[in-house]
Structures are given as structure tokens and as C-alpha cells.
Amino acid sequence: MSVTQISQIVTANDLRSGEVVYLRFAQSWTPELTKASVITDRDLARASLAFAQGQANVVVGAYLSDVTVEADGPRPSHFRETHRSTGPSNYRHGKQEI
Amino acid sequence: MYHYSNFDHAFVAERVAQFRAQVARRLDGSLSEEEFKPLRLMNGLYLQLHAYMLRVAIPYGTLSSRQMHQLAMIAERWDKGYGHFTTRQNIQFNWPKLEEVPDILQALAEVEMHAIQTSGNTIRNVTADHFAGAAADEIADPRPIAELIRQWSTDHPEFQFLPRKFKIAVTGSPHDRAVTQAHDIGLRMTLQDGRLGFEVIVGGGLGRTPMIGKTLSPFVALEDILPYLEAVVSTYNLLGRRDNKYKARIKITTHEHGIDAIRQRVEAQFARLKPAFAGADWRLLKDIERHFEPPKFKSAGAPIAADHSLPQSPAFRAWLDTNITAHKAPNYAIVSVSLKKPGATPGDASAAQMRALADIARDFGHDELRISHEQNVILPHVHRADLPQVYHALRQADLATANIGLISDIIACPGMDYCALATARSIPVAQQIATRFQALKLEHDIGPLKLKISGCINACGHHHVGHIGILGLEKAGVESYQITLGGDAGADAEIGTRAGPGFGADEIVPAIERLVLGYLQLRLDRSESFLAAYRRLGLEPFKALLYPQSRKAA
Numbered sequence: 001m002s003v004t005q006i007s008q009i010v011t012a013n014d015l016r017s018g019e020v021v022y023l024r025f026a027q028s029w030t031p032e033l034t035k036a037s038v039i040t041d042r043d044l045a046r047a048s049l050a051f052a053q054g055q056a057n058v059v060v061g062a063y064l065s066d067v068t069v070e071a072d073g074p075r076p077s078h079f080r081e082t083h084r085s086t087g088p089s090n091y092r093h094g095k096q097e098i
Numbered sequence: 099m100y101h102y103s104n105f106d107h108a109f110v111a112e113r114v115a116q117f118r119a120q121v122a123r124r125l126d127g128s129l130s131e132e133e134f135k136p137l138r139l140m141n142g143l144y145l146q147l148h149a150y151m152l153r154v155a156i157p158y159g160t161l162s163s164r165q166m167h168q169l170a171m172i173a174e175r176w177d178k179g180y181g182h183f184t185t186r187q188n189i190q191f192n193w194p195k196l197e198e199v200p201d202i203l204q205a206l207a208e209v210e211m212h213a214i215q216t217s218g219n220t221i222r223n224v225t226a227d228h229f230a231g232a233a234a235d236e237i238a239d240p241r242p243i244a245e246l247i248r249q250w251s252t253d254h255p256e257f258q259f260l261p262r263k264f265k266i267a268v269t270g271s272p273h274d275r276a277v278t279q280a281h282d283i284g285l286r287m288t289l290q291d292g293r294l295g296f297e298v299i300v301g302g303g304l305g306r307t308p309m310i311g312k313t314l315s316p317f318v319a320l321e322d323i324l325p326y327l328e329a330v331v332s333t334y335n336l337l338g339r340r341d342n343k344y345k346a347r348i349k350i351t352t353h354e355h356g357i358d359a360i361r362q363r364v365e366a367q368f369a370r371l372k373p374a375f376a377g378a379d380w381r382l383l384k385d386i387e388r389h390f391e392p393p394k395f396k397s398a399g400a401p402i403a404a405d406h407s408l409p410q411s412p413a414f415r416a417w418l419d420t421n422i423t424a425h426k427a428p429n430y431a432i433v434s435v436s437l438k439k440p441g442a443t444p445g446d447a448s449a450a451q452m453r454a455l456a457d458i459a460r461d462f463g464h465d466e467l468r469i470s471h472e473q474n475v476i477l478p479h480v481h482r483a484d485l486p487q488v489y490h491a492l493r494q495a496d497l498a499t500a501n502i503g504l505i506s507d508i509i510a511c512p513g514m515d516y517c518a519l520a521t522a523r524s525i526p527v528a529q530q531i532a533t534r535f536q537a538l539k540l541e542h543d544i545g546p547l548k549l550k551i552s553g554c555i556n557a558c559g560h561h562h563v564g565h566i567g568i569l570g571l572e573k574a575g576v577e578s579y580q581i582t583l584g585g586d587a588g589a590d591a592e593i594g595t596r597a598g599p600g601f602g603a604d605e606i607v608p609a610i611e612r613l614v615l616g617y618l619q620l621r622l623d624r625s626e627s628f629l630a631a632y633r634r635l636g637l638e639p640f641k642a643l644l645y646p647q648s649r650k651a652a
Binding site for chain 1: 124125126127130131145146147148149150178192193195196197443446514515516523525526529572575576577
């Protein structure tokens with residue numbers, strides 16, 4: 001049993017569009033952070049990342065990212081990930097167009 | 099302007115076809131990302147924060163109206179209806195889809211443009227004075243030599259895997275508008291005993307280790323310049339460090355070996371190389387020069403179409419004051435079109451604005467446009483009688499902001515709104531500062547002030563050479579903004595001095611306001627610019643404006 005609790009998601013960019021995507025337990029990708037699956041187990045985190053990295057024809061540059069879990073879903077621990085999850089602040093482009 | 103030869107057309111077409119096949123192989127799984135990444139970077143395609151980004155070269159910043167129209171078409175058809183002009187005279191499209199990029203490259207090739215060598219450890223887009231060929235103060239048009247360098251450096255087999263990226267800037271004027279001292283090689287045109295040549299500066303650069311370039315040679319004759327450049331780059335290619343990317347630029351090579359040792363090696367190499375060129379470069383230059391014949395300027399006495407019904411409004415006069423520069427031809431002016439309307443994103447132009455600029459250039463500007471490293475668009479050849487109509491047309495396109503060289507004419511990199519390398523956002527800071535000073539209505543009173551913002555230490559926003567520089571960093575998990583003061587991008591370039599601890603995102607605009615309003619109290623009179631006052635008084639009084647609390651505590 002791990003001493004410290006982890007709270008992570010797997011994120012990457014879509015190969016074709018470049019859009020930020022998140023891994024779900026169903027081994028599918030979602031553009032919405034709120035639908036990302038939160039991983040609390042280190043072994044599962046390693047396995048999920050390995051799965052994501054094996055999806056070379058679907059996504060690019062997969063990595064684990066720390067989150068906290070709020071009522072509306074995972075929230076990034078770092079502001080860079082917050083920007084990735086929302087889109088640029090100068091235009092309502094990317095995820096803000098949905 | 100330069101038109102592609104059959105060779106150029108064939109070369110660019112072949113590269114488009116190659117990249118199309120590479121993208122297809124990536125999409126069908128034949129190429130891994132590891133294999134594909136260097137191939138896409140060779141064609142200017144990055145994967146950024148939210149999407150791919152295609153960086154297209156605008157060689158020495160020169161565009162025709164046809165090319166600008168095509169950029170507008172690309173922005174609308176394959177992007178989100180706009181483009182971002184950069185500090186290296188490139189245009190970046192922020193939202194292309196991978197499988198559509200070959201079509202974009204094809205569309206660029208149709209108008210003699212490409213994205214080759216806008217990334218990677220190669221010689222990048224050659225930049226030049228954005229007033230080249232028009233400025234009253236220039237010795238000669240530097241663009242023929244810039245085009246010669248473009249041809250020489252494009253796909254140069256020896257220089258495709260340099261230790262690090264390599265940037266060259268050229269100016270034909272002693273008033274350096276190309277920041278030549280902050281480039282790997284800066285070329286400054288000069289005359290020696292009536293002969294045309296260049297002062298060759300090496301080892302300048304911003305980034306994490308900012309350095310002002312040093313003079314490698316005070317004069318290299320025009321006919322020697324290409325073998326001399328090859329000698330410099332080949333010396334660096336052998337000597338430059340490949341063990342540490344942060345120490346791989348020629349500025350570090352020059353710093354570690356010393357300018358004298360570099361010079362010795364370059365001169366020996368030049369002696370070896372010069373005979374091999376056998377004058378081929380000179381013949382090519384003579385051919386290129388034909389493409390850069392000045393336009394047929396309307397003579398002063400010729401009848402001029404002018405709409406005298408346009409009111410000479412205060413807004414028009416303010417625009418004339420800030421956005422017009424002296425031209426070498428009688429009765430002509432250089433028009434700088436600001437892409438810095440307060441609240442807008444510095445350097446962005448919508449497709450409609452690009453079309454308007456292209457049409458104005460065609461109708462009133464001898465079909466020429468330039469992109470400046472300060473992220474504005476230049477109409478280099480406008481007859482003074484046409485200025486009211488040009489102003490009117492720019493106004494229609496929301497492009498008549500009268501702020502060139504003022505505090506809201508801010509250089510800002512894309513920062514963390516787009517860039518994968520950024521540590522903080524730049525665009526919102528630029529928007530807020532410009533909007534704030536517009537509201538204060540003090541901009542024209544403040545006078546010339548260069549404010550430059552980078553969203554990370556790589557300094558694409560040239561913050562080190564801003565009179566006021568802002569560097570966005572991460573500190574304790576939030577965005578933090580460091581201020582540097584006293585930088586200068588001009589002929590005697592200087593790196594600014596860090597003023598003190600950084601400011602939070604909600605503190606940076608008030609800090610800049612205190613600084614600039616404080617300057618108004620410190621200056622001798624209106625003629626003393628911010629930079630001049632800083633040079634006279636030094637850092638301390640400005641630091642006191644930025645950190646009033648610590649002064650009280652002391």
C-alpha cells in the first residue's frame with residue numbers, strides 16, 4: 001500500500017487536431033477535463049500511462065497530471081493545466097467554442 | 099520583389115509533396131511520433147498547448163498583396179480566421195489540423211511562400227529592417243543580400259543539423275531597426291572608401307543568457323559576404339557545444355572561446371572557402387538585385403488623385419504624428435499600420451484585415467507590404483497625397499490605431515495562451531496595460547516607450563531590450579512577472595536590468611502604471627524620453643516607484 005495518496009489524470013494531445021484530451025477508464029479519450037478518470041493508485045497510474053503511450057496513432061505526448069477532486073470533477077493542480085483545459089484567454093477558441 | 103525561379107518552384111513543390119507523404123505515413127501508423135517530429139519541425143509545424151501551430155516564413159518581412167490575400171484565405175479556410183505576426187517576421191497559424199497542413203503548404207507554394215526552416219537547428223528566416231528599400235536613412239536596400247542568404251541557407255546540406263537554431267538579421271541603415279545585435283549574426287551595411295560592405299556582428303541573442311553581439315569584422319565587402327558567412331557558420335558548426343542545449347548557441351561559443359579566437363578560425367576558414375565560391379554568389383546577387391528595383395514612384399509634379407473632402411481630423415493628425423516615417427523618395431511616406439489596438443492581441447490580424455491591407459497596398463502602396471519585428475504591418479511606399487485615403491481605408495478595417503512607438507505598441511509573445519514552452523501568459527498582460535493607458539489618455543504625453551513582454555525565459559517577446567521589459571514566470575504555483583528596465587533594441591543595443599522581485603498577475607498593471615506616471619514626474623521635460631530619463635537617473639528612483647512599500651520599510 002502506498003504511503004502517499006495520489007490523484008492524477010492522463011492527458012495528451014489528439015494526433016489529428018492537436019486538441020487537449022483526457023483518458024477515461026473505458027480506455028477512450030475525452031476533450032473534457034470533467035470526464036477524465038482520476039487515478040488514485042500508483043500501479044494503475046503507471047499502467048494507464050503505458051496504455052496512453054501505446055496509443056501512438058491516436059494521441060501525442062501523453063503524461064500524468066496532478067489534480068484535486070472537486071464536486072464538479074477533477075481540477076488541475078497547476079495553472080498550465082488549467083489553461084490547457086479551457087483554451088486561450090484572448091479568444092473564445094478551442095474548447096470554449098463548444 | 100523577388101520571384102521564384104523554376105528551381106525555387108520545383109524545390110518547394112517537392113518539399114510539399116514529401117511532407118504530404120510524411121503526414122500520410124504518420125496517420126497510417128508507419129511513422130512514430132519520434133520519427134515524425136523532426137520532419138514536421140523542418141516544415142515549421144509545432145504541437146502547441148491547444149493545437150498544432152504552423153509557422154510560415156515571410157523572408158525579410160516582405161509580402162506582396164497577392165501573398166497577403168493568400169494568407170487571409172488560409173486563415174479563413176484552414177484556421178480560425180486570423181494569423182499572428184511574430185517578432186521574427188513570420189506568421190503563425192494557431193489552429194491547423196495535421197492532415198490539412200500539406201494543403202496549406204501547397205497554398206503557400208502557389209504564392210512563393212513556405213514554412214521550411216522556421217524551426218529546428220537550422221538557419222532560420224532571415225530578417226531585415228522593415229523599412230528596407232524605403233527608409234530615407236538607409237545606405238542601400240539590404241533585401242538582395244537577405245534573399246541571397248535565404249537561398250544559400252535553405253536546405254544547405256552542411257547546416258541542417260547545427261548545434262542550435264541560428265538567426266541572421268540584416269540592416270541597410272545605421273539606425274538599426276532589425277535588432278542586429280541580438281542575433282547569432284547581425285549584418286550592418288556600411289561604406290568603406292566608397293565600397294559597400296557589412297559590419298559583421300556575432301554572438302548576440304536574448305533567451306536565458308542575453309548577450310549583445312560583438313563585432314567580428316568591422317567591414318566585409320559585399321562580394322565576400324557569402325563565403326564569410328559560410329566561414330562563420332561552419333566554424334560554429336564544428337566548435338559549438340552539443341552537450342548542453344542551453345550552451346549551444348553561438349553566443350556561448352563566442353563567450354567561451356573569445357571573439358579573437360573565433361575571428362582567427364573564421365578568417366582561416368574564409369581563406370579556404372572564398373576561392374571555392376568562384377564568383378557564383380556574386381553573379382547570383384546581381385541577378386537577385388534586378389528583383390529589387392525600386393517601384394516607379396509617382397513624380398512630384400504628376401497629377402495626384404487625392405480626396406480632399408476627407409476631414410483633417412485630430413485623429414488623422416495624431417496618426418500622421420506617430421505612424422508615418424520619412425521615405426527616400428520625394429513626397430512619399432512609410433506608413434506603419436499598428437496591430438496593437440488597445441485590448442487586441444499584439445500581432446494578430448483577422449482575414450478581413452489582411453485583405454484590407456492587401457487591397458490598400460495594391461491601390462496606394464506599389465503592391466508592397468512588410469511585417470515588422472515589432473509585430474506591425476508596414477506600407478513602405480505611400481504617396482503623401484494618398485495618406486488621407488489610406489487612413490480612411492485603414493479606419494474602415496479597424497487598423498488606424500495611432501500608437502506606433504508608444505506604450506501600447508507592445509511586443510508580446512503568444513505566452514501560455516498558446517505556447518507549450520511558456521511559463522506564464524503574455525497576451526492578457528499586454529491587453530490590460532494597453533487598455534489602462536488608453537483610459538488614462540496619457541499615451542501621447544508619455545511619448546516614445548518600448549514595452550516588451552515575454553511569457554518565458556526564451557524571450558521571444560524581446561523583453562531584455564524593452565525600455566520596460568516584462569518576463570512572465572512561474573513562482574510558487576502562480577504566474578509572476580519580473581520587470582527589467584533600460585533595455586534598448588536600437589543601434590547601441592543594451593540589455594535591461596532586473597528591477598527587483600516579480601509581481602503577481604493582479605499587481606503587474608498597477609506596477610507599470612506607478613512606474614510610468616512616476617517617470618512623468620521625474621523627467622526634465624517632455625523631450626526627455628523614458629529611456630533617456632532612466633539613463634540619466636539610473637535604476638534607483640524607478641525601483642522606488644515600483645516598490646513603494648519596501649522603501650517605506652527601509
